[in-house]
Amino acid sequence: MSSTVQHHILAVDDDPAMRKLVADYLHDNDLRVTAVATGAEMAQAFADHAIDLVVLDLRLVGEDGMQLARKLRAESSVPIIIVTGKQDEADRVMGLELGADDYVTKPFSPRELLARIRAVLRRYQTASAVLPPRGDKRRAYRFAGWELNLGSRRLTSPEGSRVELTHGEFNLLHAFCAAPQRVLSREQLLDLSRLHGAEVYDRSIDVQVLRLRRKIEPDPAQPQYIRTERGAGYVFSAAVEVLS
Numbered sequence: 001m002s003s004t005v006q007h008h009i010l011a012v013d014d015d016p017a018m019r020k021l022v023a024d025y026l027h028d029n030d031l032r033v034t035a036v037a038t039g040a041e042m043a044q045a046f047a048d049h050a051i052d053l054v055v056l057d058l059r060l061v062g063e064d065g066m067q068l069a070r071k072l073r074a075e076s077s078v079p080i081i082i083v084t085g086k087q088d089e090a091d092r093v094m095g096l097e098l099g100a101d102d103y104v105t106k107p108f109s110p111r112e113l114l115a116r117i118r119a120v121l122r123r124y125q126t127a128s129a130v131l132p133p134r135g136d137k138r139r140a141y142r143f144a145g146w147e148l149n150l151g152s153r154r155l156t157s158p159e160g161s162r163v164e165l166t167h168g169e170f171n172l173l174h175a176f177c178a179a180p181q182r183v184l185s186r187e188q189l190l191d192l193s194r195l196h197g198a199e200v201y202d203r204s205i206d207v208q209v210l211r212l213r214r215k216i217e218p219d220p221a222q223p224q225y226i227r228t229e230r231g232a233g234y235v236f237s238a239a240v241e242v243l244s
Contacts, residue, residue: 007052007121011035012042012068013083014060022055025110031117039068046076053117056100057083058091066094073099079120083108126191130179141177143238144225146216148177155215169212172205176226176236185233209234 009031011022019035026033034045038060045051054072058065069080082095082103092103101120104113140149145158153170155163165173175184175192184192186205213220225238 006030006032008032008034008049009053009055009117010042010045010049010051011055012039012060013037013055013057015057018057021110022113026114026117029114031114039063042068042072051078053079053081053121055081055083055113055117058088058095059083059085066091066098069095069098069100079124081113081116081120123191126188130175130182130184130188130192137244138242140243141174142241142243143177143180147243148173150174163215165215166211168208169215172208172212173216176234177240180236180238180240183229183232183235189233 009026011019011026011033013019013022013035014037016037019037023033023035034049034051036042036045042054042056056065056069056072058069060068065082069082072078072080080095080100082092082100084091084095084103084105086105088105092105095103101123102116104116139151140147142148147156148154148170149156153165155165155170155173157163171192172189175189189205189208209226210220213223213226217223217225225236227235227237229235
């Protein structure tokens with residue numbers, strides 16, 4: 001990510017000390033920060049600024065942080081990182097199901113938060129370069145008799161049977177169908193399939209591709225659709241029809 005691009009982060013936390021800690025640290029690392037304490041102040045920040053990412057504490061005094069997250073996701077496609085307590089596993093799961101992009105648990109180090117912010121922003125930059133924007137009206141992709149339904153996340157074979165895909169496999173095939181005949185690097189595919197974390201390396205994309213080939217290729221050993229571009233990544237060579 002270029003150091004000349006100063007992304008604007010909105011931090012929502014009712015703890016003044018935490019707001020200052022987060023704001024100071026992110027500012028020192030070339031990010032613009034607005035830190036607020038309430039849902040009303042969050043709404044005002046959106047009215048006043050172009051926000052690139054929100055860090056939202058779900059445990060705000062006197063407010064339902066989950067409801068704020070739900071409202072935010074309904075009204076905007078802005079990336080969201082939720083903040084929860086160590087024991088709040090149900091909140092983390094619900095927040096991610098609502099469309100949050102990642103989470104951190106208190107207590108957390110500012111360095112960890114910065115790393116997660118950068119990772120989410122990078123994924124969104126990759127997605128914006130490859131995938132259609134959120135709100136796009138396309139319903140499905142069709143290739144070689146296969147159909148990938150984006151709403152139901154269902155893959156149907158040419159014979160009409162459903163083929164189960166993992167979350168990562170669906171996102172990987174979605175990326176390929178959205179950018180046919182285009183070489184996608186392992187880093188791009190890593191971002192698009194959301195295979196992120198300290199123990200994930202680019203070879204895991206090769207594993208995902210292998211698993212996907214086994215599900216859609218007539219002969220996975222001689223792939224017709226997902227072709228390897230040596231030293232560059234992969235290209236989806238099938239003709240893709242967009243269904244609206």
